Amino acid sequence: MHMKSAPHLLAEDRPEYERILDDALRHAHERPDLAAVGERLNAVQLRTMALDATALITETAATEYDHYVKAREELRGPAEGADHESGPGSGGSPNQSGAGIGAVVTVLAPVLAGTAAFIFLLSGYLLRLLSPPPSFAATMVAAGWFFAAVMAAAILAAAVGLLITALRNGSTSQPAEDSDNELPEDVARAREAWRHALLERGILPFLRDALADPDAGPASRTPHRSANRIPKIGYSRPDFSSPDDGPAAGPRPTFTSPDFTSPDFGGPEHEPD
Structure with a gap:
């Protein structure tokens, strides 16, 4: 079974992800499905959990993010080419x-x-x-x-x-x-689509699952149950096992030590003449 790996969030987009997350937590009281914020988990704990699960959350908006990054790179390409053309080897324009x-x-x-x-x-x-x-x-x-x-x-x-x-x-x-x-219209649309998908399909479902899961919590609350710190968002991680393992392992055989006796000292039927 193959699972699509989470996209790598570029460093320049990390602050934007944190801003969307902070805005969602700031207005959590306006959403009925997030009304439980502060009862078992507060906003700081939820933020810590969401930052730890960045790859899992951003994977839900991988398509939109890929489109946004490509549109942004196409915008930057001509500008960088113009900078190289106006470099020391280009001779400069008559005005320069x-x-x-x-x-x-x-x-x-x-x-x-x-x-x-x-x-x-x-x-x-x-x-x-x-x-x-x-x-x-x-x-x-x-x-x-x-x-x-x-x-x-x-x-x-x-x-x-x-x-x-x-x-x-x-x-x-x-x-x-x-x-x-001010971004061009196509880049602005791609950026807004990524933001919307990240919020609606990633951050909000993650916060709802965290509030509904009694086992979910930051490491400071449940240090011995780190596997339950990150709630699942609509799907579970695949289980990996060795191909040599069968469906069910049977009981292992037991061994007992044999009894050793001397051939010259047997029972009463072997008394010497």
């Missing part, structure tokens, strides 16, 4: 190249203009100290002030660019976070 050149110019322009202004102004004013001053001293001073103005304009342009970038990133960051939480 233009943005990189603009950033380099924005950083280097104030530095180069400031260096040129310092050199021309220093040289021009030193030449003015000579007597008589050279005719090109005034030209160097004028060139120095020109590069100083270029440096100031470059710094102002860089500051405006940084401000615009900060405003753009601030205005687009929140919608990007919201779009991560």
Whole structure:
């Protein structure tokens, strides 16, 4: 007899399973079939039992979960491919190249203009100290002030660019976070179908069986009956036995020790002559 193994619940879906379970226990008083919560087993004990039986419960919604995982992976596939295509080996788009050149110019322009202004102004004013001053001293001073103005304009342009970038990133960051939480319609439907099947066919029947089974309970209550901690959900586990064992084992034969006597010492009929 073969039994379908329970699906492995991915780590990213474990919190969702726990949220559905907690929500069911939180609203247990609204369901007549769970009205016994708190009488023999409280919500904490039921939660512990349900977490121990995660594989058994999630198996009831295996089909829906498999469909949800496949739909989610198909959604993530194109996005991951686009990330790889835009990696270092892809060369980048023209917009990205233009943005990189603009950033380099924005950083280097104030530095180069400031260096040129310092050199021309220093040289021009030193030449003015000579007597008589050279005719090109005034030209160097004028060139120095020109590069100083270029440096100031470059710094102002860089500051405006940084401000615009900060405003753009601030205005687009929140919608990007919201779009991560909004799933496409097909993935959202698959996720909702899994949630519904998990609740209706797995969690709720498990809680009902746990409340109805007098032997079910956490290990702290019945440590010597650990096999009864998890109630059955509509089916029982198969029994496995060795193929060599027959339908019923018969009684084992018994052996008695034989009596040993010496041939020379028999009964009265064997007296010596």
